[in-house]
Amino acid sequence: MSGKVRSDLVALCALVLLIIFQILTPEEALTGFSNSVVIMMIGLFVVGGAIFQTGLAKMISSRILKFAGTNELKLFILIILVTAGIGAFVSNTGTVALMLPIVVSMAMSSNINVSRLLMPLAFASSMGGMMTLIGTPPNLVIQNALVEAGYKPLTFFSFTPVVGKYSGRFGRSDSFE
Incomplete structure (x- = not known):
C-alpha cells in the first residue's frame, strides 16, 4: 500500500x-x-520493459507525436486508436505493458501531464481486447471452458460485434447471433 x-x-x-x-x-x-496465459503475461511485461530500455518507446512516441503535432486532442485520439488496434491482437494487459512506456515518453516529450493519457490508455486496451478471441485472457478462458464442455470453439472474431453478426452471410455457420 x-x-x-x-x-x-x-x-x-x-x-x-x-x-x-x-x-x-x-x-x-x-x-x-x-498456465500458458500467465507465462504469456510475464513475457509481455518483459517485452514492455525492453521496449523502454532500448529506446524503441522514444522512437515510436516521436512518430506518433509527429502525426499529432502539438494538438493534445489528436494525441489523445491516436493513443486510443493505436492502443485499441494493438489490444485486439495482443492481450490487453500486455498492450498496456507495451504502450505504457511509449505513452509516458510521449507525455514527457510534449509536456502533457501523463495522468491525462493513462486512463484512456487503459480503456482503449480493454475495448480492443473485447474485439478478438486472443484480446484478453477471459476470452481465452471462455474458449477453453466451451471446448472442454463439448461446445464448438469460438472463431477469432466471435467477440467483434459487426463481424460476428454478419459472418453468417459469408458462408460461415459458426457465428453467434
Whole structure:
C-alpha cells in the first residue's frame, strides 16, 4: 500500500510464506505458473520493459507525436486508436505493458501531464481486447471452458460485434447471433 516495496517482490514473498506456513503445498503454489496465459503475461511485461530500455518507446512516441503535432486532442485520439488496434491482437494487459512506456515518453516529450493519457490508455486496451478471441485472457478462458464442455470453439472474431453478426452471410455457420 505504501509503494516502498515493489509489488512483484510482495507477491513472491507472500507465495513463499504460504509455503513455509504449510498453507499451500509447493505443487499448489506453483500450479498457476503452468498456465500458458500467465507465462504469456510475464513475457509481455518483459517485452514492455525492453521496449523502454532500448529506446524503441522514444522512437515510436516521436512518430506518433509527429502525426499529432502539438494538438493534445489528436494525441489523445491516436493513443486510443493505436492502443485499441494493438489490444485486439495482443492481450490487453500486455498492450498496456507495451504502450505504457511509449505513452509516458510521449507525455514527457510534449509536456502533457501523463495522468491525462493513462486512463484512456487503459480503456482503449480493454475495448480492443473485447474485439478478438486472443484480446484478453477471459476470452481465452471462455474458449477453453466451451471446448472442454463439448461446445464448438469460438472463431477469432466471435467477440467483434459487426463481424460476428454478419459472418453468417459469408458462408460461415459458426457465428453467434
